[in-house]
Each structure stands twice: as structure tokens, then as C-alpha cells.
Amino acid sequence: MTFDWSVVWQHRDALMAATGTTIxxxxxxxxxxxxxxxxxxxxxxxxxxxxxxLATSYVELFRNLPLILVVYxxxxxxxxxxxxxxxxLATGLAALVLNVTAYxxxxxxxxxxxxxxxxxxAAMALGMSRLQALRRVVLPQALRRILPVLASTWVSLFKxxxxxxxxxxxxxxxxxxxxxxxxxxxxxxxxxxxxxxWLLGYPQAKLVDWMQxxxxxxx
Amino acid sequence: MNKSAxxxxxxxxxxxxxxxxxxxxxxxxxxxxLSGIDLDVHAGxxxxxxxxxxxxxxxxxxxxxxxxxxxxxxxEFEGTALPRDERELRAVRTRMGxxxxxxxxxxxxxxLANVAEGPRTVLRKxxxxxxxxxxxxxxxxxxxxxxxxxxxxxxxxxxxxxAIARALAMEPDxxxxxxxxxxxxxxxxxxxxxxxxxxxxEGMTMVVVTHEMTFARRVGxxxxxxxxxxxxxxxxxxxxxxxxxxxxxxxxLSHLGWTG
Ligand SMILES: Nc1ncnc2c1ncn2[C@@H]1O[C@H](COP(=O)(O)OP(=O)(O)OP(=O)(O)O)[C@@H](O)[C@H]1O
Ligand SMILES: [Mg+2]
Numbered sequence: 001m002t003f004d005w006s007v008v009w010q011h012r013d014a015l016m017a018a019t020g021t022t023i024x025x026x027x028x029x030x031x032x033x034x035x036x037x038x039x040x041x042x043x044x045x046x047x048x049x050x051x052x053x054l055a056t057s058y059v060e061l062f063r064n065l066p067l068i069l070v071v072y073x074x075x076x077x078x079x080x081x082x083x084x085x086x087x088x089l090a091t092g093l094a095a096l097v098l099n100v101t102a103y104x105x106x107x108x109x110x111x112x113x114x115x116x117x118x119x120x121x122a123a124m125a126l127g128m129s130r131l132q133a134l135r136r137v138v139l140p141q142a143l144r145r146i147l148p149v150l151a152s153t154w155v156s157l158f159k160x161x162x163x164x165x166x167x168x169x170x171x172x173x174x175x176x177x178x179x180x181x182x183x184x185x186x187x188x189x190x191x192x193x194x195x196x197x198w199l200l201g202y203p204q205a206k207l208v209d210w211m212q213x214x215x216x217x218x219x
Numbered sequence: 220m221n222k223s224a225x226x227x228x229x230x231x232x233x234x235x236x237x238x239x240x241x242x243x244x245x246x247x248x249x250x251x252x253l254s255g256i257d258l259d260v261h262a263g264x265x266x267x268x269x270x271x272x273x274x275x276x277x278x279x280x281x282x283x284x285x286x287x288x289x290x291x292x293x294x295e296f297e298g299t300a301l302p303r304d305e306r307e308l309r310a311v312r313t314r315m316g317x318x319x320x321x322x323x324x325x326x327x328x329x330x331l332a333n334v335a336e337g338p339r340t341v342l343r344k345x346x347x348x349x350x351x352x353x354x355x356x357x358x359x360x361x362x363x364x365x366x367x368x369x370x371x372x373x374x375x376x377x378x379x380x381x382a383i384a385r386a387l388a389m390e391p392d393x394x395x396x397x398x399x400x401x402x403x404x405x406x407x408x409x410x411x412x413x414x415x416x417x418x419x420x421e422g423m424t425m426v427v428v429t430h431e432m433t434f435a436r437r438v439g440x441x442x443x444x445x446x447x448x449x450x451x452x453x454x455x456x457x458x459x460x461x462x463x464x465x466x467x468x469x470x471x472l473s474h475l476g477w478t479g
Pocket of ligand 2: 276277278397398
């Protein structure tokens with residue numbers, strides 16, 4: 001068996017662009033799923049009972065569905081539901097956001113619950129509203145505690161973006177598979193893909209390890 | 220209620236009534252934590268609430284600023300019944316400072332930022348004005364040099380003094396203390412009690428739940444003895460500590476080893 005690594009070099013522009021899309025997807029998903037996660041967590045904790053139940057159902061549903069199923073579901077159902085012809089990228093983003101928001105909501109809920117009741121009471125005794133107490137006192141403390149968990153979610157997300165390749169989003173996995181199909185250079189393309197994911201993912205994982213040590217709860 | 224019996228020996232009773240409790244009832248499910256509390260707090264008075272564990276002292280304080288709602292009776296603050304509406308209740312809370320047994324400083328903020336937080340977020344002061352006020356309050360409790368410290372880098376006594384400064388920064392009309400020294404090492408209790416004594420001398424109206432009988436005796440103007448959700452006796456410290464009129468008060472004090 002002979003290898004022809006030049007195929008990787010020949011397609012470097014396409015691969016670079018696809019890597020960019022993968023990174024963009026990760027950032028965009030997190031940028032939306034963090035505030036949404038806080039919102040869903042707040043609804044689960046403080047909202048009117050039926051709304052609370054709805055938020056809980058959402059979290060439990062999407063945390064327990066395989067992501068690839070959500071991706072397909074978004075691809076077939078979202079256009080019907082919204083009446084919009086969404087691009088594959090937008091559809092993939094929506095699926096990732098639905099999934100990661102559910103995870104983040106659970107993370108934030110646990111983080112908020114881990115802050116002593118007395119902290120909220122001290123804030124309210126100063127005359128703060130519940131929302132002010134949440135924003136000024138509870139969230140800043142909760143955020144520190146859950147930063148390592150959010151970071152692990154980030155690392156998983158970075159790899160999981162590859163799942164949206166099934167609906168033809170031109171991210172790294174999809175583009176690499178395309179090149180493979182055109183050139184029949186299977187091992188070369190798989191290796192190149194692995195190298196790129198690993199080179200980008202490994203420092204992130206190390207960063208998470210560092211954060212878990214750095215932000216270990218001390219009170 | 221027999222006016223003369225509850226007011227005799229009350230030197231500051233001439234001042235306006237800041238807090239008036241009448242028949243206050245608080246229930247947790249079937250359990251009645253407060254069963255008809257009658258008590259007045261006048262301007263400039265230090266009223267100490269004493270009594271055994273679980274007798275309802277903390278509960279009364281928490282009802283006073285609306286952290287807990289009441290099921291019966293009335294609590295009037297400066298002549299007006301405590302509002303039920305959250306927004307109005309918040310306005311009332313800004314005029315009552317509260318100090319907790321467990322300090323409850325905000326651990327993610329420096330001492331200065333802890334004290335500035337109320338003026339900044341609730342009173343909507345500019346950062347410079349809030350910080351100026353916070354510095355002044357820290358200086359007042361003797362901690363000007365600890366302004367940049369986080370709570371984790373302060374002793375228990377220092378943390379509690381910061382908590383007092385945090386409450387004072389709102390410029391309240393009354394201060395509520397719930398066992399402010401119970402969580403402290405013996406050697407730091409004194410510094411907190413001194414700050415409280417100084418506040419009392421400046422004429423601050425204070426309601427203090429305490430097990431520090433010496434403090435109650437020396438600084439208190441009026442003592443209310445709690446037992447099982449009721450006030451079993453109230454009066455000036457000389458009466459409570461030297462000539463208690465009820466068996467329950469005598470029991471409680473002798474249980475503490477109080478000998479006068
Ligand atoms: N949230 C609650 N739910 C149920 N019962 C409560 C609650 N808070 C207080 N209680 C009960 O009410 C009673 C009075 O409690 P409270 O904390 O006011 O007592 P206390 O006089 O402050 O005692 P201590 O000196 O131990 O602080 C206790 O029996 C307590 O168990
Ligand atoms: Mg108590």
C-alpha cells in the first residue's frame with residue numbers, strides 16, 4: 001500500500017476553510033447556548049409552575065437524545081415548523097444549540113443551587129430584587145464554580161460539531177470526507193482530519209485540566 | 220395590653236415608635252413559631268431578644284424585614300404596616316440593616332465592594348459615590364486598611380464588622396442583628412461587640428438577638444425574653460437580670476449560668 005500525502009497539501013485551502021467553520025460553529029453554539037442555558041435554568045428555578053415543567057421537560061428530552069438524531073430532526077422538521085429555508089449551517093447550529101443549551105441549563109441549575117440560601121437573603125436584606133440578587137450575587141459565584149464543567153462541554157462540543165456533517169454542513173469532517181470521495185485517499189484524509197482535530201482539541205483539553213485545578217472550590 | 224406594665228423603666232420610650240409588633244403569628248405548616256408577639260421598638264433604643272434555642276427570635280427578625288411573611292397580627296415600621304407588595308417591601312428593606320450570624324459577605328467581592336454593593340445596585344449611586352461611602356463605613360468599623368481584602372482573607376470578627384459596614388452603608392433607620400457573635404472565636408467577639416456598642420452610643424435603633432448576656436445587660440435598653448414562640452417577660456435590663464418576674468426567665472438565666 002502506498003501513501004500519497006500530497007493530497008492533503010493540495011486541498012489545504014478547503015481544509016483550512018472547513019476548520020474555520022468547525023471553530024466558528026463551536027464559538028457560535030456556545031455564545032448562544034450560555035445565555036440560553038442561564039435563561040432555561042432560571043425558568044426551571046423561579047418561573048410559574050407550568051413554565052417550570054416545560055423547561056424541565058426540554059432539558060430532560062434534549063439531554064437524553066443522541067445528538068445525531070437532533071441534527072436529522074432539525075434538518076427535516078425545522079423548515080416545516082418555521083417555514084424558512086434554512087441553510088445547512090444554520091440548521092446544524094440550531095441543532096447544536098438545542099443540545100448544548102440543555103446541558104448548560106443543567107450545569108447552571110446545579111451551580112445556582114450550590115450557592116447558600118443565606119447569600120440571596122443577604123442580598124435581599126439590602127433591598128435587592130430576586131433578579132438583582134441572581135445577577136450580582138449568585139451568578140458570579142456560580143459561574144466560577146461551573147467554569148470547569150462549561151469548559152468540558154466546550155471540548156465535547158468541538159468534537160461533536162463533526163456530527164452536523166450528515167446534513168452537508170461544510171465543516172471539517174464533511175469536507176475531509178468529500179475530498180476522500182473524490183480522491184479515494186481514505187487513510188490520508190482520515191489521518192489529516194484526526195491530526196487537525198487533535199492539534200486543536202488537545203490544548204483545549206489541557207486548558208480544562210488547568211481550569212479544574214485553578215478554580216477548585218475554595219471557600 | 221397594660222401600658223404602664225410594659226413601659227415602666229423604659230427611658231427612651233418617649234421617642235417615636237420605629238417598629239411595633241402586635242399579636243404577630245408565624246406558622247411553618249402546622250408548627251407555630253410565633254404565637255402572638257407584642258413588642259415596641261422606639262427610636263434610639265437597643266432592644267435585645269434573648270431566650271432558648273428555637274424560641275422564635277430569629278423568626279421575629281426575619282419577619283421584621285419581610286424575609287418571612289406572617290400569618291397573623293401586624294408589624295408596623297415607622298407607622299405603616301409592612302407592605303405585601305414585593306417592590307414596596309424592598310423599599311422598606313433599604314431602611315433596615317440586617318446582620319447575620321454567618322456574616323454572609325459576598326465572597327467574590329472585596330471588603331470595599333461588599334460595602335459599596337448596596338448603594339451601587341439598590342440606591343443606584345455612581346461608583347465613586349458608592350466607594351466613597353463604603354470607605355467611610357469601613358473606617359467607622361475600624362477596617363479602612365482591609366478595603367482591598369477578599370472575605371476569605373479576613374478573620375471572623377473582621378468579616379462581621381464588614382457585614383455591619385455593609386448594612387450601615389444603606390443608612391438604615393434600624394439595625395437588626397441575629398446572633399452576630401455566635402459564630403466567632405472568643406478572642407474576636409469583643410471587637411464586634413465594641414462596634415455595636417459604639418453604634419448604640421451614636422443613637423442607632425437596634426434589635427439584637429444575642430446570647431451575650433453581659434452585652435444585653437450593659438448596652439440593652441429593653442430586653443424581651445422568648446420562650447416557645449412567646450415573649451414571657453419584657454422589661455429594662457435591671458428587671459430582667461436582677462429581679463425577673465417569671466419562672467421561665469429565671470430558668471433561662473440560671474441555665475446560662477447567669478449570676479448577675
Ligand atoms: N423554614 C422553617 N421551616 C420550618 N420550621 C422552621 C423554619 N425556620 C424556623 N423554624 C422553626 O421555628 C422555630 C423558631 O426558630 P428560630 O430560628 O426563630 O429560633 P431561635 O430563637 O432563633 O433559635 P436559635 O437561638 O437556635 O437561633 C424553631 O423550632 C425552628 O425549628
Ligand atoms: Mg436564631
